[in-house]
Amino acid sequence: MADPFVTELAPGLTVLRADNAGPMTLDGTCSYLVGSNRLVLIDPGSGDRGHLSRIHGVVRGRSIAAVLLTHSHSDHAELAGEASRVFGAPVLGSRETLRRAGLEGGALADGDQVSPGADIALIALATPGHSSDHMTFLSEEDRWLFTGDLVLGEGSSAILHPDGNVGEYLASLSRLYALRPAWLLPGHGPAVADPMSLLANYRTHRLEREAQIIRALTAGARSVPEIRAAVYDPLPEGLAWAAEAAIAAHLASLSDSGYEVPPFEAYGVPAEDD
Ligand SMILES: [Zn+2]
Known part of the structure; x- marks a missing residue:
């Protein structure tokens, strides 16, 4: 029987939903495995160990080249250290994300190309607003945009004082809009196949x-x-x-x-x- 927590959205793009549903996490945090053989794992998720074994199950005979973090909130980043050890892959995120999560890793700056030996190339974009350390990741080839908690698949994103900032949030939304993404892959809720109207609605x-x-x-x-x-x-x-x-x-x-x-x-x- 198909695992309800794992969905292949497209060849080379699988979403794994963590079993941590709640009022702030909707139906659970979304982790993404991207690529065909040398994969990138985006937001390994929360401390539920069943989630890490699901990630294992999807990776199977392949390998993970890097663990990427959109931001340091624990429902996204808690498993990053363990995933990094288990898969022998570095953790990459903004300098502030790594600091807050207490992780060694590679610091990403706005506009950095992220292709650490993976067979997919992503661009890191500094997109503060939900949190000041937040990044989103764009696959230029497919125009998949991994939005973390900046934009969710349903409902609205939390912008909470003092780490959240409304002005920065609106600027980040405009930036995503200008990228003309084909799909939004959010940190919570379903993937969004009509990004432009969703981004406009968020604004x-x-x-x-x-x-x-x-x-x-x-x-x-x-x-x-x-x-x-x-x-x-x-x-x-x-x-x-x-x-x-x-x-x-x-x-x-x-x-x-x-x-x-x-x-x-x-x-x-x-x-x-x-
Ligand atoms: Zn968050």
Whole structure:
């Protein structure tokens, strides 16, 4: 029987969904194996050991040339050290990602070609916004874009103060749009075969949220919880903090633009939270 956690999306492109579904991870973190014989593993995923054995199962007689990280959040990066040891492949990511994850590896800068002996060539793009250390990876030949948590296959990406930044996020979205990708391969949710409309919707969603917050401020909201009550529908247990950290990210951006905003520093969240 087919494994519901493993899907071959195209020749040379397999997605493996980690068994870590949750309110912030949707149906689980997506790891990708890319290439035909010398593969690249993008975002090895969370500490679930069944996930690493699934990766083994897909690699079979082939090898992994490099383990790439989009960013350091643990649901993407936790298995990176072990995957690197098991497959004898270096971990590559932004310098800040490697530092935060406590990993030795190769630091990637914006625009770097990533082809460490793999049979697929990728370009690393610095795309902050969800987190300041975030990178996306583009396969130029097929125009597959591995978006990590910058763009998800469904729902919206979390931009949480203080590591998330709304202005940087919008700039990163514009950059992805200009690349004209054929497919988006997100860190959570399904692959996206219609990237341009999804990217446009992400931008619209973010600007609408900003407009809602400005309206709430104009109507007299004087604290982050008051803004949340005005802007969000009632939230499931455990998501209120994320909504407030997201509001704080917007307030930081509005404050930079000269708006007078209520205090929001208390809503910072640890960088390792997704
Ligand atoms: Zn993340």
